């Protein structure tokens with residue numbers, strides 16, 4: 174079947190996956206005329222100036238020195254953050270997203286891959302702790318440290334304390350916060366690294382209502398524009414960049430804050446014990462067997478599963494109706 178026909182097909186499975194917008198949550202009506210908005214750097218409209226202003230406004234919202242809009246995912250943000258750091262010796266997690274190693278290799282730095290213990294009860298890795306960071310630094314003396322927080326399954330590091338330690342030790346801290354793009358917009362969600370780390374990268378498309386593969390690179394150190402230009406196209410998609418501007422405006426609005434409050438309330442009403450730090454990543458004990466059952470019997474697709482736990486991803490776009498459908502299924506499974 175052609176890709177266009179696959180994309181036109183009706184899908185009846187409830188998706189607890191990325192992107193969380195679920196094809197329904199649309200805050201970008203004006204940009205539906207994609208072709209019309211698809212312009213280059215024409216003098217008649219000067220979209221570069223508009224982008225510059227939108228990014229400046231975003232950095233004020235996030236409280237960062239620089240915030241850059243990305244249309245090639247957190248992948249491009251992490252690689253650029255590494256290149257911008259010009260590391261000589263970089264510490265990366267051995268089980269991190271592949272872009273960590275790719276970026277480190279491109280930078281020509283000496284790479285040390287660190288291990289983190291697997292939580293045997295849940296079958297997942299938890300976030301790195303402050304004492305793990307301290308002992309790694311003591312052992313390897315890096316100038317750059319790359320950590321993932323939250324982890325895929327929603328475990329969050331003490332990024333403020335880690336940043337404090339790194340800065341006192343002259344280490345550049347890069348935080349992969351791909352799964353934490355909602356954190357800056359709710360006090361009921363875990364801590365975000367955006368104000369603390371030297372570089373923080375967030376995928377808007379995973380949980381924050383953005384379209385694939387919109388993301389953000391925040392910097393409190395140097396302007397990452399030059400590093401981004403090493404891997405970015407010179408023909409950016411202005412309609413896609415405009416969705417990022419609209420996305421941030423929504424997240425920062427009272428409507429956006431209310432939406433997140435409602436989302437968290439609806440997740441809480443499922444009555445599921447929270448096993449992680451981030452309630453938007455519903456972590457269920459059950460693993461592959463449960464995942465198969467949810468998919469085949471109840472037409473519910475999870476984001477990720479292992480032999481012990483199954484993670485259902487929620488975010489902007491996960492409406493009450495979908496959560497009620499999940500609640501019924503979970504009640505059924507419990508009885």
Ligand SMILES: Cc1ncc(COP(=O)(O)O)c(C=O)c1O
Pocket residue numbers: 245246247248249270272321324325349351352376386388
């Ligand atoms: C922890 C983590 N970091 C980075 C990425 C890359 O993000 P993107 O798909 O926005 O490029 C992913 C993607 O799944 C991820 O899970």
